[in-house]
Amino acid sequence: MDLAITYRCNLNCAHCYNGRERNYPELPTSEWKKILDRLWQIGIPHVVFTGGEPTLRDDLPDLVGYADQLGMVTGINTNGTRLGNRNFLDSLIQAGLDHVQITLESHDPSIHEAMVQRQGAWQKTIAGIKNVVDSKLYMMTNTTLLSNNANQLEETLDFLSELKVPTVGLNALIYSGKGNLYKPVCGRKSCLPPCLNLPSKRQIKTSSA
Numbered sequence: 001m002d003l004a005i006t007y008r009c010n011l012n013c014a015h016c017y018n019g020r021e022r023n024y025p026e027l028p029t030s031e032w033k034k035i036l037d038r039l040w041q042i043g044i045p046h047v048v049f050t051g052g053e054p055t056l057r058d059d060l061p062d063l064v065g066y067a068d069q070l071g072m073v074t075g076i077n078t079n080g081t082r083l084g085n086r087n088f089l090d091s092l093i094q095a096g097l098d099h100v101q102i103t104l105e106s107h108d109p110s111i112h113e114a115m116v117q118r119q120g121a122w123q124k125t126i127a128g129i130k131n132v133v134d135s136k137l138y139m140m141t142n143t144t145l146l147s148n149n150a151n152q153l154e155e156t157l158d159f160l161s162e163l164k165v166p167t168v169g170l171n172a173l174i175y176s177g178k179g180n181l182y183k184p185v186c187g188r189k190s191c192l193p194p195c196l197n198l199p200s201k202r203q204i205k206t207s208s209a
């Protein structure tokens with residue numbers, strides 16, 4: 001089960017699905033712990049802390065640790081910018097975190113930063129990806145496939161492979177929040193053919209290597 005523990009975020013994606021104001025009131029730690037108790041009681045074995053940006057909550061290690069103590073599998077969905085801080089990542093690992101999903105929109109800093117609307121964000125997210133790859137956590141990246149980045153998908157996948165990212169995911173636009181108004185959607189004409197042709201193209205490269 002995904003738990004949106006905050007609506008705050010340190011990025012400002014033009015396609016953000018977050019439908020509430022950034023300062024929308026958040027539940028305190030004690031309330032989230034009651035929710036975790038209840039979820040465990042009714043048989044939910046696995047929670048993913050998301051947002052907004054879940055790493056902006058100072059009590060994230062506490063919440064991860066509480067869920068872990070109950071016996072749950074725990075993960076976070078994050079933009080990765082705070083995971084470049086190894087001490088912070090270690091605090092989550094020590095609390096019992098099992099897996100991390102980090103969103104990287106492109107191998108190209110200018111495309112990524114145009115999409116997340118924050119200068120300097122790419123380098124921070126890459127630092128986070130490298131730290132997580134070097135840890136014992138299960139990890140994957142996620143890329144929102146839009147017309148901004150779809151034509152460079154092959155280069156982005158190669159880049160992630162060079163970083164030794166074990167698993168990648170692609171998702172479409174989520175039609176909520178700013179996503180409802182977003183125009184450069186990946187449509188069949190503009191984006192899908194290069195993506196759909198990728199597997200056969202890569203197979204040809206591999207078999208002729």
Ligand code: SF4
Binds near residue numbers: 012013053116
């Ligand atoms: S899509 Fe995620 S990373 Fe981007 S602004 Fe929204 S909450 Fe933040």
